[in-house]
Amino acid sequence: MKILIVCGAGASSTFVAQRVNRAARARHLSHTAAATSEASLATDIVSADLILVGPHLASRVEQIEGLAAVHGAAALLLAPDVFSDLDGTRTLALIEETARDRLT
Template sequence: MAKVSTNGARRIVIVCGLGASSAFVAHRVRHAAGEAGLAVVVTPCALTDLEDRVVDADVVLVATHLSAHLDEIRDAAARHGATVAILPESTMHGGDGHEVLPLIAAADSHQEHRHSQESSQ
């Protein structure tokens, strides 16, 4: 399935247990990314909605309290070519979103590396 075009913006899904915390984090990440000049589309997501949300994601950022579900989340993301990273604890407890920007950059680098390996095969 082709991913939805977002005019080059990184498509980020933030996953938490019920989706409420991820909505607050998504707002902070959007703001921080905007200040840094990064084009992003950030979607909050409850764990139960992950399969539907990950389809168009480039990056899946996971709340630390979901570490027991990390394999399940990685499997879902891998099926759709998305990269997974765990959010810093500070992000879930009042961080301003800037601490997440290196995770997005690292995920981009990982995807570029993976795509170049696939192209060379």
């Protein structure tokens, strides 16, 4: 699954993406996460299966969900404490839950 993590400038989402990738590798999962900025989202979304939206973009989540739907992707707002998920396991659990929900 290709996961795109979006934040305002792409900086904080880079940390989340790195942690998710590390957690996925530790579990031998083929998920890949990449960071993007809000400005680059329209270009980067084309290849994504799931968009994780930084909590500071909560006011834009409905617009991002609409954009994701056009491309056949899901979008989820991340919890405000996502940046304290230092090993990425809680975020990876959210990704896996979303994947299960989409398949059932």
